[in-house]
Amino acid sequence: xxxxxxxxxxxxxxxxxxxxxxxxxxxxxxxxxxxxxxxxxxxxxxxxxxxxxxxxxxxxxxxxxxxxxxxxxxxxxxxxxxxxxxxxxxxxxxxxxxxxxxxxxxxxxxxxxxxxxxxxxxxxxxxxxxxxxxxxxxxxxx
Amino acid sequence: xxxxxxxxxxxxxxxxxxxxxxxxxxxxxxxxxxxxxxxxxxxxxxxxxxxxxxxxxxxxxxxxxxxxxxxxxxxxxxxxxxxxxxxxxxxxxxxxxxxxxxxxxxxxxxxxxxxxxxxxxxxxxxxxxxxxxxxxxxxxxxxxxxxxxxxxxxxxxxxxxxxxxxxxxxxxxxxxxxxxxxxxxxxxxxxxxxxxxxxxxxxxxxxxxxxxxxxxxxxxxxxxxxxxxxxxxxxxxxxxxxxxxxxxxxxxxxxxxxxxxxxxxxxxxxxxxxxxxxxxxxxxxxxxxxxxxxxxxxxxxxxxxxxxxxxxxxxxxxxxxxxxxxxxxxxxxxxxxxxxxxxxxxxxxxxxxxxxxxxxxxxxxxxxxxxxxxxxxxxxxxxxxxxxxxxxxxxxxxxxxxxxxxxxxxxxxxxxxxxxxxxxxxxxxxxxxxxxxxxxxxxxxxxxxxxxxxxxxxxxxxxx
Numbered sequence: 001x002x003x004x005x006x007x008x009x010x011x012x013x014x015x016x017x018x019x020x021x022x023x024x025x026x027x028x029x030x031x032x033x034x035x036x037x038x039x040x041x042x043x044x045x046x047x048x049x050x051x052x053x054x055x056x057x058x059x060x061x062x063x064x065x066x067x068x069x070x071x072x073x074x075x076x077x078x079x080x081x082x083x084x085x086x087x088x089x090x091x092x093x094x095x096x097x098x099x100x101x102x103x104x105x106x107x108x109x110x111x112x113x114x115x116x117x118x119x120x121x122x123x124x125x126x127x128x129x130x131x132x133x134x135x136x137x138x139x140x141x142x
Numbered sequence: 143x144x145x146x147x148x149x150x151x152x153x154x155x156x157x158x159x160x161x162x163x164x165x166x167x168x169x170x171x172x173x174x175x176x177x178x179x180x181x182x183x184x185x186x187x188x189x190x191x192x193x194x195x196x197x198x199x200x201x202x203x204x205x206x207x208x209x210x211x212x213x214x215x216x217x218x219x220x221x222x223x224x225x226x227x228x229x230x231x232x233x234x235x236x237x238x239x240x241x242x243x244x245x246x247x248x249x250x251x252x253x254x255x256x257x258x259x260x261x262x263x264x265x266x267x268x269x270x271x272x273x274x275x276x277x278x279x280x281x282x283x284x285x286x287x288x289x290x291x292x293x294x295x296x297x298x299x300x301x302x303x304x305x306x307x308x309x310x311x312x313x314x315x316x317x318x319x320x321x322x323x324x325x326x327x328x329x330x331x332x333x334x335x336x337x338x339x340x341x342x343x344x345x346x347x348x349x350x351x352x353x354x355x356x357x358x359x360x361x362x363x364x365x366x367x368x369x370x371x372x373x374x375x376x377x378x379x380x381x382x383x384x385x386x387x388x389x390x391x392x393x394x395x396x397x398x399x400x401x402x403x404x405x406x407x408x409x410x411x412x413x414x415x416x417x418x419x420x421x422x423x424x425x426x427x428x429x430x431x432x433x434x435x436x437x438x439x440x441x442x443x444x445x446x447x448x449x450x451x452x453x454x455x456x457x458x459x460x461x462x463x464x465x466x467x468x469x470x471x472x473x474x475x476x477x478x479x480x481x482x483x484x485x486x487x488x489x490x491x492x493x494x495x496x497x498x499x500x501x502x503x504x505x506x507x508x509x510x511x512x513x514x515x516x517x518x519x520x521x522x523x524x525x526x527x528x529x530x531x532x533x534x535x536x537x538x539x540x541x542x543x544x545x546x547x548x549x550x551x552x553x554x555x556x557x558x559x560x561x562x563x564x565x566x567x568x569x570x571x572x573x574x575x576x577x578x579x580x581x582x583x584x585x586x587x588x589x590x591x592x593x594x595x596x597x598x599x600x601x602x603x604x605x606x
Contacts, residue, residue, distance in 0.1 A: 121543035122158060
């Protein structure tokens with residue numbers, strides 16, 4: 001029985017450790033969500049104010065030589081929101097949003113804008129279809 | 143570091159990592175269940191029996207009779223042929239070609255599931271077995287005697303299948319990469335690999351006999367057969383029958399190399415899950431180190447992935463070895479070697495849970511493609527529309543992120559419980575003294591908790 005008690009203690013410590021780590025992770029999560037929701041709130045505020053000029057531009061992904069400038073852009077939304085972004089590219093290609101399966105051609109030096117509701121949850125690639133190069137990662141949380 | 147093409151070629155969508163609160167709940171439930179298992183253990187083995195009850199004779203005749211055997215074999219050969227043809231002649235876009243989804247999703251991921259539910263369903267459809275049997279029959283008819291075979295070295299056991307299993311996954315997730323572009327395995331390569339594997343398998347069947355090779359070396363027979371041991375249904379002597387679930391698994395690992403098969407399964411699934419999340423930065427570091435050392439992009443990528451698959455196998459084997467070694471220190475323990483193979487079957491549920499946790503959503507989504515546009519337009523060239531479904535797509539709204547998370551965590555927890563059940567049962571068979579049996583199981587408990595929590599951890603790491 002003594003042996004069992006010792007094992008029990010070890011397991012209990014393990015549980016406590018796990019829960020603590022997980023909760024630590026949870027705090028981080030909430031802060032990012034909070035940050036995201038404040039950002040979202042300001043965006044909404046800005047959009048609802050018709051007369052004001054301070055409408056923040058939707059995120060723009062700049063492609064130079066077939067590569068996204070500054071690495072793969074991370075786009076994060078919650079389900080139900082409107083997804084807006086623009087791709088400016090110095091090479092001609094087809095921009096493909098996987099999962100949502102939306103495609104738009106872009107000319108060299110041109111741009112393409114996307115606007116669609118975040119209906120599908122998950123992580124999706126946005127890529128230059130012909131080059132097969134990922135330029136953004138779209139993340140839709142529930 | 144986005145240009146590292148680690149992503150799956152087929153997956154247009156990746157799972158979101160499970161949230162921290164679900165990770166905490168999952169891990170807590172696992173530990174609480176484990177406590178419970180320590181306190182309520184039964185004292186006599188309940189799954190070691192070999193009891194098997196036949197089902198109706200008519201059903202057996204219909205499903206196992208000669209007409210059914212011929213039909214199933216023909217279907218198997220036809221589907222393999224179709225996959226190879228589509229791979230060789232069809233589009234190189236992996237997601238539009240019948241070959242990749244059929245071989246790596248419908249069969250590779252689907253058959254473990256159907257094997258658990260329905261028994262060893264791959265056996266009648268196994269195209270190589272069908273060809274081998276026809277060839278054997280033809281030989282007997284022409285030569286007037288049965289073909290003679292080499293004696294299969296029993297010590298080799300299932301080792302060829304274990305190595306083959308690693309090779310299949312290596313082909314899928316490592317070989318497929320190519321410098322800077324996330325294409326994954328090309329359909330053409332998959333078809334060539336299928337042809338090479340067919341030639342190899344048929345040669346081995348010719349050397350050692352069809353059924354002997356299926357039992358030991360044929361990767362898919364051994365792999366799917368392993369999962370079928372968990373379920374209730376099995377054929378025996380030409381009759382369909384059923385048995386207590388899990389009972390068959392207790393007799394599975396008596397052949398050498400069985401532990402290697404199940405360890406390879408857990409390790410390769412872990413690698414695939416971790417390569418996009420938990421291991422990503424380590425992989426990138428190794429990759430950069432190798433490219434700095436003068437390797438080309440593709441070579442560096444393949445070397446990196448190969449090394450990490452090797453590490454995964456070593457890691458999983460080591461955890462199991464520690465558990466086995468621990469058990470061997472308990473009074474009255476059988477020798478280490480017997481423990482090593484004697485508890486290998488307890489890892490099958492963990493391997494199955496890992497598969498469900500990692501591939502459940504991919505399977506559900508990709509099967510929609512399989513049964514719509516890939517069936518109507520197998521070559522993906524847009525020239526055929528056999529069933530009028532060529533323009534259908536995948537409905538990614540079918541599963542919400544929450545459903546996927548719950549299925550993933552539930553699979554790991556259930557797999558954990560089943561594994562503990564099998565381990566406890568085996569211990570009661572090996573240790574006459576109940577108290578020693580329970581003591582030995584602290585070690586296996588630690589092994590199972592390690593695997594399950596590692597599985598949860600892999601799911602919780604962001605693959606961004």
